[in-house]
Amino acid sequence: MRVEFVTSAPDLAGRPLPVLPEIACYGRSNCGKSSLINALLGRRRLAHTSGRPGKTRLLNYYRVDDAYYLVDLPGYGYARVSRRQREAWRRLLRAYLAADDRPVALLHLLDARHPPSADDRTVSGWIAASGHPFALVPTKIDKVGRSRRERHYRQLVAGLDLPPDTVFLPTSAVTGEGLGDVRAWIRAVLAAAADGAAGPSSG
Numbered sequence: 672m673r674v675e676f677v678t679s680a681p682d683l684a685g686r687p688l689p690v691l692p693e694i695a696c697y698g699r700s701n702c703g704k705s706s707l708i709n710a711l712l713g714r715r716r717l718a719h720t721s722g723r724p725g726k727t728r729l730l731n732y733y734r735v736d737d738a739y740y741l742v743d744l745p746g747y748g749y750a751r752v753s754r755r756q757r758e759a760w761r762r763l764l765r766a767y768l769a770a771d772d773r774p775v776a777l778l779h780l781l782d783a784r785h786p787p788s789a790d791d792r793t794v795s796g797w798i799a800a801s802g803h804p805f806a807l808v809p810t811k812i813d814k815v816g817r818s819r820r821e822r823h824y825r826q827l828v829a830g831l832d833l834p835p836d837t838v839f840l841p842t843s844a845v846t847g848e849g850l851g852d853v854r855a856w857i858r859a860v861l862a863a864a865a866d867g868a869a870g871p872s873s874g
Contacts, residue, residue, distance in 0.1 A: 672713055673737065675733065678732050680729060683767065687732050691737075693774065693776070696741065697780065697794065698781060698808075699781065699790060702780045703844060704718075707842060708741065709844070710844040711854065712733065730743070738861060744763075744767065745763065745764075747761070748788060765797065768797055769801070775803045779794065780808045783827070784823070786826050786830050805838070806838035807827065807831070807833065807838065810843070811845075812849070
């Protein structure tokens with residue numbers, strides 16, 4: 672897998688060229704987003720992990736195999752930033768979801784140990800309403816006992832009021848559980864985007 676950091680953009684005007692499909696990772700601060708990105712891409716320190724939630728403040732673009740960009744979006748729900756900064760992040764996400772100039776799919780990351788927060792529910796609604804393909808990705812499942820996981824998963828789905836056919840991909844950046852499923856989902860999304868770009872066949 673060839674992976675290259677391309678750019679950090681403060682807004683949509685800074686999105687890189689060439690235009691490629693984008694797989695965006697979004698989640699509450701401290702949900703393990705950077706660790707999961709590193710694990711998915713097979714790099715230990717590509718996305719910066721920090722003990723300080725809220726570190727990601729830009730749209731960070733990684734080009735993967737010259738086929739798509741994996742986009743690290745700023746986390747939400749972190750209290751130790753100004754209200755103005757939190758609102759700026761929310762506006763950035765809304766603008767990102769509303770843009771229709773390139774194919775986009777989203778991985779909505781949530782810490783599997785905790786029930787959805789009010790911010791999780793708000794963001795989930797925005798993502799579902801955007802019309803983009805998305806998957807719900809519980810993280811840190813290695814920290815939840817196997818006998819309790821099913822209960823935690825039901826709690827997440829019920830708390831977000833998602834339809835029963837929502838793609839659900841539990842993961843652990845530590846053990847590698849679920850990473851193959853996420854990669855398979857990304858491949859399927861890219862294939863669907865390519866089919867859509869090709870349009871109906873003429874034969």
